[in-house]
Amino acid sequence: MQLATWNVNSLGVRLPQVLEWLRAHPVDVLALQELKLTDDKFPADAFAAEGYQAQWFGQKTYNGVALLTRTATSDVVRNIPGFADDMARVITATVPDPVAAPGSSDGIRVIGAYFPNGQAPGTDKFEYKMAWLDGLRAWLREELTRYPKLVLMGDFNITFDDLDVWDPVGMHEQIHCTEDERYHLRALVALGLADSFRLFTQPPKSYSWWDYRDMGFRRNRGLRIDHILVSAALKERARACQVDRTPRKNERPSDHAPVVLTLDSL
């Protein structure tokens, strides 16, 4: 079983690349972020033609998230219960666990999230990011008791540590790299979630985002800010986690690359 996350920076622009990628990588679940379109513009038919069902949560101009799945989902939730938010940032659904008994209600809870950017420490947007992270964690604490098999994936807009940063000195305490933000990632881990990427040996200087400017990708000046976190029950089933850099080489790429998790399905 494979699950993936990809910030596409406008699904309207990137739809052909997403369809192409799905044909080459027929994952079971793909979480999309930054749709940048309203719900009425979501290309559900194009995904259905590729064999994917979809749940989506869009808005005009900014944000917007979706879950594409091979199987039907249940118990879909939009945004963070208990945290009032104008922005479409989170979509959650339960997918069947191929390992569980047929007809079992013991599914995998999948959360696709587009964390706030935060702009810079000291700004209102940074304060919003901190409040959003508080709200996310409070909800996740409960969600994990309901769903022991849980995946939290998306564009976190936070690096775990300096290994995730191409220029740790230059970016020290800059947005995505502050201790305040990293504290929140560690707090998610403390809830019982693991960074699946670091369960495995990875190529040095592995990133998931590169600035469009200044040939960021060609010079591998990037950040690892797209993550797939798994609960303990799924951690033991994790078999691989990789960044797929190839779509970043497309002619009009997203600035993010997909991250793919492979789970043992026995």
Added chain:
DNA sequence: ATGACGGAAGTTTTCCGA
């Protein structure tokens, strides 16, 4: 270098992202 690129809105420029 409050820059560089790219997308959206919408109109020739601004906001935002990371």
